[in-house]
Amino acid sequence: xxxxxxxxxxxxxxxxxxxxxxxxxxxxxxxxxxxxxxxxxxxxxxxxxxxxxxxxxxxxxxxxxxxxxxxxxxxxxxxxxxxxxxxxxxxxxxxxxxxxxxxxxxxxxxxxxxxxxxxxxxxxxxxxxxxxxxxxxxxxxxxxxxxxxxxxxxxxxxxxxxxxxxxxxxxxxxxxxxxxxxxxxxxxxxxxxxxxxxxxxxxxxxxxxxxxxxxxxxxxxxxxxxxxxxxxxxxxxxxxxxxxxxxxxxxxxxxxxxxxxxxxxxxxxxxxxxxxxxxxxxxxxxxxxxxxxxxxxxxxxxxxxx
Numbered sequence: 001x002x003x004x005x006x007x008x009x010x011x012x013x014x015x016x017x018x019x020x021x022x023x024x025x026x027x028x029x030x031x032x033x034x035x036x037x038x039x040x041x042x043x044x045x046x047x048x049x050x051x052x053x054x055x056x057x058x059x060x061x062x063x064x065x066x067x068x069x070x071x072x073x074x075x076x077x078x079x080x081x082x083x084x085x086x087x088x089x090x091x092x093x094x095x096x097x098x099x100x101x102x103x104x105x106x107x108x109x110x111x112x113x114x115x116x117x118x119x120x121x122x123x124x125x126x127x128x129x130x131x132x133x134x135x136x137x138x139x140x141x142x143x144x145x146x147x148x149x150x151x152x153x154x155x156x157x158x159x160x161x162x163x164x165x166x167x168x169x170x171x172x173x174x175x176x177x178x179x180x181x182x183x184x185x186x187x188x189x190x191x192x193x194x195x196x197x198x199x200x201x202x203x204x205x206x207x208x209x210x211x212x213x214x215x216x217x218x219x220x221x222x223x224x225x226x227x228x229x230x231x232x233x234x235x236x237x238x239x240x241x242x243x244x245x246x247x248x249x250x251x252x253x254x255x256x257x258x259x260x261x262x263x264x265x266x267x268x269x270x271x272x273x274x275x276x277x278x279x280x281x282x283x284x285x286x287x288x289x290x291x292x293x294x295x296x297x298x299x300x301x302x303x304x305x306x
Contacts, residue, residue: 018132021189024196025139045139052142052161058082060162066123066141068116073103076145082160097155098165102148115146115166122177129178129244137181140188153180153253156187161195164188176251179237183253186236190229197283200225206279213274216260216267224279228288231267234260235291261295268292 026035029047038044042064053059058078069075080098102108127134142162154166164184168177193199200206203225212221216234237254238261241247248257255263268288277285 018136021136021192024189024192027196028192041135041139048139049142056082056160058143058160058163060142063142065138066119066144066164068112068119068144068146070109070112070116070146076103076147079143079145079160079163079165080147082163083155083157083165097149097151099148099150105148111148112146114170115168116144118168118172118174118177119144119166119181121174122181125174125178126181133182133185136189137185140185140192154184156184156191158191158194161188161191172252175246176253179240179251179253182236182240183233186233187229190232193283198281199228199284200280202279211274211279213276214267214270216263217254219263219266224276227267227271228280228284231264231288231291234264234267235295238264238295264291264295268295 025044025048029044029051030038034047038047045064046062049060049062069079077100080100083098102111123134123137126137140162141164144164144166146166146168149167152167153172154164154168156164164181166180168180205211206224209221211224213224213227214220215222215227216230218230222230234254238257241257250256250259254260268291271288276288
């Protein structure tokens with residue numbers, strides 16, 4: 001595939017992970033005719049926006065970078081509705097963890113502004129660590145919003161690629177903000193990868209509790225797609241910490257690196273013991289084996305998916 005000149009220059013000096021993510025977005029969003037007209041990342045994001053709007057319920061508006069929505073409550077409620085799913089794969093009933101009433105509390109704008117500031121500062125910090133990661137955030141994320149929850153720090157959904165929900169409090173640190181974005185970007189980029197490469201052979205099969213596996217984050221038995229996401233997220237957090245010498249201690253958002261490594265290994269072993277290969281394509285097997293190899297060797301591979 002031929003790339004616009006601005007991408008050719010970056011792909012020659014970037015890591016494989018960055019290149020593969022760009023390839024995913026280009027393949028999903030463009031054809032030979034539209035690709036010729038792309039000169040900047042803003043142009044590519046516009047094509048990606050059109051692609052997402054062709055199948056997602058929420059229609060993103062044109063934007064050069066991620067927008068934190070605070071004032072339009074109806075738009076935020078619409079965003080929250082994207083977390084609702086009748087699928088049996090929604091095993092944790094994600095939509096129920098968001099407190100809709102928090103949108104109408106007197107202190108909503110104060111807390112939303114705190115979250116907006118945390119996101120802005122975290123993105124700036126990530127840009128200092130790795131410009132490619134900042135580029136991917138700008139390219140793939142369209143909207144962020146704050147809503148309270150007693151059960152989660154935020155999240156993403158396969159029904160709303162390009163959307164991130166946040167729930168930071170005053171005591172959260174900048175490192176936790178960065179880890180949160182790495183976590184949610186891993187989800188969003190894996191959602192995109194799933195749309196380019198078929199990951200699962202039969203969703204009815206992976207919704208069967210007999211085919212559940214141990215999650216690398218929550219350590220609960222969950223549907224296979226959620227377990228693969230947990231595995232990728234856990235490894236991305238480990239890689240991020242080690243790549244930028246941030247220490248291995250636990251944060252309020254993630255366990256210590258030592259614990260994460262143990263949980264990643266346990267999940268991979270559980271997948272193998274349960275013969276998960278019969279439920280997935282070679283793409284998923286390759287991702288799992290790549291993570292296994294890097295964990296065993298103790299090497300970081302900086303953003304295989306993020």
